[in-house]
Amino acid sequence: MKIRDFRLLTAVCLGSALIVAAASGPQALAAPSTTTTPFTTPNTDGCPQKTAPPPPIDESEVPAPGQPTPKPLLIPAPPIGGARMGECGLVLPKGAPPVPQDISATAWLVSDLDTGEVLAAKDPHGRYRPASTIKVLLATVALRALDLNKVVTGTQDDANMDGTKVGIGPGGRYTNRQLMQALIMASGNDAAHAIAVQLGGDAATVAKMNQLAGSLRAFDTRTASPSGLDGPGMSTSAYDLALLFREALTIPLFAELIHTEQVDFPGYPADPKITGDKDRPGFPIGNDNHLLYEYDGAIGGKTGYTDDARQTFVAAAKRDGRRLVVTLLKADVQPLRPWEQAAHLLDYGFALPRGTQVGKLPDKSAEPPNTAVPLASPPPKEDDQAGEQPAHEQHGSGTRTVLAVGGIILTLALLLGARRINRQRR
Template sequence: MPAPMMQTVRRFLLVTSATLASLALTAPVSLAAPSPSPSPAASGSPSASASPSGSPAASASPSVTPPAGMSSVGGARLGQAGTQVAIAGGAPVLPKDLTARSWIVADAESGDVLASHNAHWRLPPASTMKMLFADTVLPRFPKSTVHKVEAKDLAGMGAGSSLVGIKEGETYTVHDLWLGVFLRSGNDAVHVLSQMNGGIAETVKDMNEHAEELQALDTNVVSPDGYDASGQVSSAYDLTLFARSGLQKQDFREYCSTVTAKFPGETTKNKKGKTTRGTFEIQNTNRLLSGDYDISQYPGIAGVKNGNTTNAGATFTGVAERNGKVLLVTVMHPEKTDHNEVYKETAALLDWGFQAAGKVKPVGELVAPKGTTQADAQPGANPSSSEAAGQAGGAGNVSAKPVAGAVTEDGSGGMWIALAITGGLLVLLAGGGYLVNRRWPLPDLVRRRR
């Protein structure tokens, strides 16, 4: 190992040791911790509202309290009920009026958890489960692959599912299908890709195995699209692991940070017998990325995924960059029912995290996959998922428009990639396909690539 890299690894180990020591010495801060009681599993009731906007469903399940015993993956404090934060000198207080049942603020590079609230509470995840679906399945097909949709591909979707508008008998590229998954949260696109992957049951099995590899032990997948199903649960901690893993893949970063794209429509025939196929525009339903009448694009936002079902309420995981710091925030089921509340609480936590970074002691960490450590990462290329699998990277027949003109910290345009930041951020070890998930970055490698 070259001397500079050895020094980097040593610095990392020293910092890790110091962090663990500080955690051991710091008394837990538990804010407004409710009296623990058992947490119900997802009831399996169908989604009354798979609203693209992510606004809470009108019939969301009643308020409950977290279970007495939760997982301690990532640190003992993360398994405790209530808010966990270790405020040091000069650190800002947490935002007021946070109503989410569970949330987490983490440094996407180091994995430090800056603050959390019921981080390991197993709750219905809604369409944020699609992050795990994408992280599992995305590397398996070249984006230029063309698939003709059959009736069986669209079978079994839940009533009220969010759809991108896929039609039986039409052909789509894999690139088209992933845009449908990420931008419109299309359960139809998920089902088609699942059938290409060997079927729903096989895809669910693959996702559960991948969740275990990522040490996302709060997660049980029943339906790959996140639709409410009995026993389908995840946690704010696990959803953040899925996002962090997925963001290592260039294709994942591009899809989750795309604001609008052209999607193939139906093939039609005119009176002269000539066939044509038009397109229609789809927009990302992540309102911190696309904006809405009551909320603006968040400065530096670059994904990741939103969701909304009856059981889950509104859920969201977002990643954003500011002044060289990249944060991941997950918010699950705000009790407040204001329009776009999940995004407002996420934005407040991101603002707090950027102000608090370096001024709070971590209360835990985002763990690396089984058998790996942060120090496994080395300088190298950051290929797309298809390139890493030795696949051609054709874009198909969809013209995507990645975050053109999205806002940055100073209000200027051209953010497409606050996640090229996370692209440089989550550096891949050059290597093959599915194993790209197994490498994690060292922070200084990001700085050299910026």
């Protein structure tokens, strides 16, 4: 056979094979991969994040000069939410079906928004970074403190914020309601800065956020920045994030904004110092939560991402009269995007029978929402791994110290008095 005839025969055979493959469906055209490593969900059975998030990959958490490195937060005992919330691997109801296998989130939790029942979880109290999902906590503080009709002027400091920005410009005029839209819908760090300024600055805002988290018994949570940018000691858990989101949803405007798909946002004027600069016109901003558009019954949620936190997500949905919330921490976009992973976990939760429970979010009716609750915790160790006491425990320690010192002084006074009496008797 001549080479030309052989090439012709080869081409005919190859063409025939392609026709057969196409007729068999698209899967027949895809050659199986023999080199790709199968996806596996991160294993947390050994409790790797029991005290603190994974080590940072950059210098975002290096304390400012003169500032101490925050110690890990104290671990409550027994675990908040029930004994099973102290487990670190999969926490499933007895007889429950296998969970979806395409979840890359290292920690997650599905709970009932109304009853507080935790339906299923993975490493529920493991500590991870929240990224922009912590804006849920900032929004809760700000919506209860600020006049939403007040107009504030944008600054260059707002515009200079790192990370995601909605587009606030110097000289722009924005109501606090519009800033909240930018914060919740578009995750604007510039909006977070403009809000924090009104709450007393970053340090004061962070203190207010941490105080609220503690009052809600979110004891795995410590924020280091209003926006969710990584900072020293930043921490939350899948359990806490569900708890914080549940609290935020009690505010009608928060519930409205997470469910809003698009709004118009103001522009800002030209800089008179720049020759030829022009006014920036207003523009529409959209909700960055794809679950809102793609999942039937979606209520809304909040996304997050930093290099250290990876993908984070919290969202809720309603089906057949049930409202469930799902949280994801330290996820990746493979094998599915975070909102798709959340959708699969929501489907899993809705398929479980009503009343299913492996834990519980704190009962809001049992105690005032802004009252700090003391922990029943073992005494801290002497090394750095002992953990940092929450503010309310620090106050308790101070009180005990005062009482101890007072007792010593009283004892000495009694001894001296007795000594004087003895001398008189001699």
